[in-house]
Amino acid sequence: MSPIFPCKGCGTFIERSAQHYRRMSGQVLCSTCADARRESEARSRLHPLQRLLASLRQRLSGSGR
Numbered sequence: 001m002s003p004i005f006p007c008k009g010c011g012t013f014i015e016r017s018a019q020h021y022r023r024m025s026g027q028v029l030c031s032t033c034a035d036a037r038r039e040s041e042a043r044s045r046l047h048p049l050q051r052l053l054a055s056l057r058q059r060l061s062g063s064g065r
Ligand SMILES: [Zn+2]
Pocket: 007, 008, 009, 010, 011, 012, 029, 030, 031, 032, 033, 034
């Protein structure tokens, strides 16, 4: 059984391995927060115009994945 940690983003209790906890140096995120953070990081790296294009493309493709 894996230990339970509070998510650093929203505080939801999530089950993660102790190995994962150590690898993330205690900054454990639930999958929702991890996704949101990855997305915002990817977006912040983009040029504003590329960001606009990406959001347009996502809207056109529907699901975005
Ligand atoms: Zn969270």
